[in-house]
Each structure stands twice: as structure tokens, then as C-alpha cells.
Amino acid sequence: MKNYNIAILSGDGIGPEIMKEAIKVLNVVESLSKVRFTLTQADFGANAYFKCGDSFPQATKRICAAADAILKGPVGLGYEETQKIPVDQQPERGAILPLRTFLNTYANIRPVYLPKTLNNFSPLKAEIIKDGIDIVMVRELVGGLYFGNKEVGLTKSGKRYVKETLEYDEDQIKQILLVAFNIAMKRKKVLHNIHKSNVLKSSVLWNEVLAEVAIEFPEVEVKHQLVDSAATFLCLNPTMFDVMVMENMFGDILSDQAGGILGSLGLMPSACLSDDIAYYEPSHGSAPDIAGKNIANPYSMIGSVAMMLEYSFGMIEESKKIWQAMENVFVQGYSTAELSHSADELTILTTSDFGDKVVEILKNL
Ligand SMILES: NC(=O)c1ccc[n+]([C@@H]2O[C@H](COP(=O)([O-])OP(=O)(O)OC[C@H]3O[C@@H](n4cnc5c(N)ncnc54)[C@H](O)[C@@H]3O)[C@@H](O)[C@H]2O)c1
Ligand SMILES: CC(C)[C@H](C(=O)O)[C@@H](O)C(=O)O
Numbered sequence: 001m002k003n004y005n006i007a008i009l010s011g012d013g014i015g016p017e018i019m020k021e022a023i024k025v026l027n028v029v030e031s032l033s034k035v036r037f038t039l040t041q042a043d044f045g046a047n048a049y050f051k052c053g054d055s056f057p058q059a060t061k062r063i064c065a066a067a068d069a070i071l072k073g074p075v076g077l078g079y080e081e082t083q084k085i086p087v088d089q090q091p092e093r094g095a096i097l098p099l100r101t102f103l104n105t106y107a108n109i110r111p112v113y114l115p116k117t118l119n120n121f122s123p124l125k126a127e128i129i130k131d132g133i134d135i136v137m138v139r140e141l142v143g144g145l146y147f148g149n150k151e152v153g154l155t156k157s158g159k160r161y162v163k164e165t166l167e168y169d170e171d172q173i174k175q176i177l178l179v180a181f182n183i184a185m186k187r188k189k190v191l192h193n194i195h196k197s198n199v200l201k202s203s204v205l206w207n208e209v210l211a212e213v214a215i216e217f218p219e220v221e222v223k224h225q226l227v228d229s230a231a232t233f234l235c236l237n238p239t240m241f242d243v244m245v246m247e248n249m250f251g252d253i254l255s256d257q258a259g260g261i262l263g264s265l266g267l268m269p270s271a272c273l274s275d276d277i278a279y280y281e282p283s284h285g286s287a288p289d290i291a292g293k294n295i296a297n298p299y300s301m302i303g304s305v306a307m308m309l310e311y312s313f314g315m316i317e318e319s320k321k322i323w324q325a326m327e328n329v330f331v332q333g334y335s336t337a338e339l340s341h342s343a344d345e346l347t348i349l350t351t352s353d354f355g356d357k358v359v360e361i362l363k364n365l
């Protein structure tokens with residue numbers, strides 16, 4: 001029987017709450033299929049820092065390196081709590097970014113998906129999204145401003161200054177574009193290239209490389225869109241997009257905006273892919289404002305499981321069933337707390353009840 005080793009990094013805030021539900025779903029998939037999942041928990045994030053003084057401990061690195069895939073909950077704390085941790089150990093700089101470089105997960109796939117049955121969750125008018133929303137955002141994840149040279153100091157006149165550089169080389173750009181073109185080939189063969197070449201030299205190089213890569217994909221129609229106007233059209237007419245590709249920072253911001261047009265960040269799972277291994281995490285953070293209340297929406301974490309089954313283990317049917325089960329929970333008239341604004345007659349489920357409903361439906365699909 002096939003066995004997959006999965007590292008479980010539950011994270012901070014709502015992380016452990018939503019991870020518990022994701023594991024319930026994994027256990028059901030295991031019981032219904034011919035695979036075994038061996039789960040290994042590892043400390044990561046602020047909790048790891050407070051436990052052992054390191055937000056990405058060596059032991060966790062070893063567990064990740066030995067895994068077939070990694071399932072990661074969000075990390076981070078509220079602003080005040082974060083100040084208790086030295087800047088370079090804060091879970092974003094000390095854990096997430098090092099994890100991304102450690103694994104070289106350069107391609108971040110963020111599905112922006114709302115089946116038409118659920119379009120009442122979106123704050124957008126029904127006529128704009130009558131057929132639902134179905135976009136794949138492809139975000140470069142190990143380059144750009146996040147990882148460029150950083151300098152902090154004093155000017156000659158004693159003023160504090162900071163310098164952060166947006167760096168890419170052509171190989172980094174090419175590898176993410178190849179991922180995006182290949183996804184476009186499997187979908188509608190239309191790729192929106194999101195850039196800012198009217199100002200940024202990095203976008204000029206990005207677009208030059210894109211023109212070269214595009215020759216290998218003559219069937220894909222490329223549409224160029226400046227990032228600022230893309231933000232507008234994402235609200236006015238999201239269905240004009242199918243696959244969108246962009247550099248790291250643009251992708252961070254537009255993908256959170258995308259969570260907004262779905263109605264909640266809790267509907268945003270993601271996959272972070274390298275050529276060898278992948279890790280899966282919600283696009284959102286640790287939601288300190290709702291942590292510990294059993295009200296977070298675990299859809300993003302369970303959706304990350306579905307993406308792991310598809311991308312890392314080729315378990316396409318099982319993955320589809322998880323998406324279907326989650327949609328069915330909502331279609332049956334249930335909701336999670338943060339989506340409750342959309343219709344008063346919905347029954348609000350706690351985090352754990354949502355997981356239980358998914359499991360119940362999954363067993364009968
Ligand atoms: N990949 C990651 O681990 C990751 C991603 C983003 C932010 N963060 C970190 O998370 C911390 C909090 O950041 P923030 O508050 O700006 O953003 P956030 O994404 O944690 O929360 C933004 C809003 O969305 C809501 N929300 C998020 N996920 C939800 C869910 N599953 N169900 C219901 N509501 C949900 C929150 O309650 C909050 O109102 C920060 O430390 C940040 O750096 C981590
Ligand atoms: C927490 C932070 C480092 C991270 C990012 O900016 O990439 C998050 O916002 C995300 O979108 O995954």
C-alpha cells in the first residue's frame with residue numbers, strides 16, 4: 001500500500017483549529033482509499049519561538065526535508081504580541097520566508113474560486129458573478145522585494161533610511177512563467193500578465209522574458225494588464241480573468257483582494273510548489289481577532305488538503321470529492337460565522353462542525 005509522509009505545521013492563532021479539521025478530512029480520505037498517510041507534527045512559527053527560541057527549528061527542517069508534502073497552517077500573531085519576538089525571529093521573517101527558500105517553492109498557486117451556487121457569499125452584485133468566480137492566481141514566491149538586498153542605516157546627515165530592492169533574474173522569471181503558461185494550457189488558454197512596466201524595470205525584464213516564453217505556447221493568448229488597473233477589474237469584472245501571473249508582492253496583495261471578492265479569506269487555500277516538493281497553506285493569516293473561538297472557516301485549510309492530494313499525490317478524484325463536499329455543506333444551507341452576512345437563513349457552523357459536515361458528506365459521495 002502506498003504511504004505518504006506528511007509534515008504537519010499547525011502554526012499559530014486559528015492554525016491549530018483549522019488544521020484539526022483538515023486532518024479529519026485526510027483521515028477519511030485514507031479510510032476510503034488505498035493510501036496511507038503518516039503525519040508528523042512539527043513546531044513552526046511564534047509557538048515554536050516561545051517553546052525553543054527558534055520559529056523554524058532544525059528539527060522542523062529535518063521533518064520537512066524528509067516529507068512527501070507539507071501541510072502548513074497560518075503563522076503570526078497580532079501586532080502587540082509580535083513585538084515580544086526579535087524582528088528576525090518573528091514568524092513571517094523567521095519561519096515562512098525561510099521555509100519558502102528552504103524548499104525553493106517558487107510557484108504559489110492561489111485559486112480564487114466561488115461556484116455559482118455560492119455567489120451570495122460575494123459582496124459583488126449577483127449579475128456580475130452570475131456564473132461564479134474561477135481564477136487561478138500564479139504568484140512568484142521566492143524573489144522580488146521580499147528577498148532582495150536590504151539595507152538599514154543612517155544618511156550622512158544622520159537621518160534614518162532604509163533600502164529594499166526588487167530583484168529578479170531571467171531564470172527566476174522564466175520558471176514562474178512556465179508554470180503559468182502550463183496552467184493556462186489546461187484551462188482556457190488565456191493568460192493575464194500582471195505587471196507595472198510603465199514604472200518598474202523589473203516588469204520590463206519580466207515582459208521581455210514573457211515574450212520569449214510565449215513563443216513556446218502559441219495557443220495561449222497573452223493579455224497584458226497593469227497591476228493597478230488589474231485591482232480595479234478584479235472588483236468590477238472578475239470573470240474577465242482566468243489565469244493571472246505576477247511577481248511576489250503584486251500576488252500577495254491581489255490574492256488578498258481576491259479573498260475579498262469571494263466574501264472571505266477563509267475561502268482561499270493555496271499550493272506552494274518547487275520542482276521537487278510542495279507545501280500547502282491557506283492564503284490568509286492566523287486571524288488573531290477570532291483565534292481560540294472555534295469560529296474560523298476551515299475551508300482554506302481543507303482546500304489546501306485537496307490541492308495537496310491533486311498536486312503532490314495525483315489523487316485527482318479524491319481531491320474533487322473534497323471540493324464537492326465543501327460546496328455541498330454550503331449548498332445544504334450551512335455557513336461559517338464570517339460568511340453569515342450573506343443570508344440570514346443560513347445555519348452557522350463552528351469550525352469543528354464544518355469539518356464534521358464535510359466528513360459526513362465525503363463518506364457518502
Ligand atoms: N501564510 C501565513 O502564514 C500568513 C499569511 C498572511 C498573514 N499571516 C500573518 O497572520 C497574522 C495576522 O494577519 P492579518 O490579521 O493581517 O490577516 P489575517 O489573514 O490573519 O486576517 C484578516 C481577516 O480575515 C479573517 N480571516 C482570515 N482567515 C479566516 C478564516 N479562515 N475564517 C474566518 N475569517 C478569517 C480574520 O478574522 C481577519 O478579520 C500576521 O502576523 C500576518 O503576518 C500569515
Ligand atoms: C505572512 C507573509 C509573509 C505572507 C506573504 O506576504 O507572502 C502572507 O501574507 C501570504 O500571503 O502568504
Ligand SMILES: [Mg+2]
Nearest residue numbers: 252253256283
Ligand atoms: Mg498575504
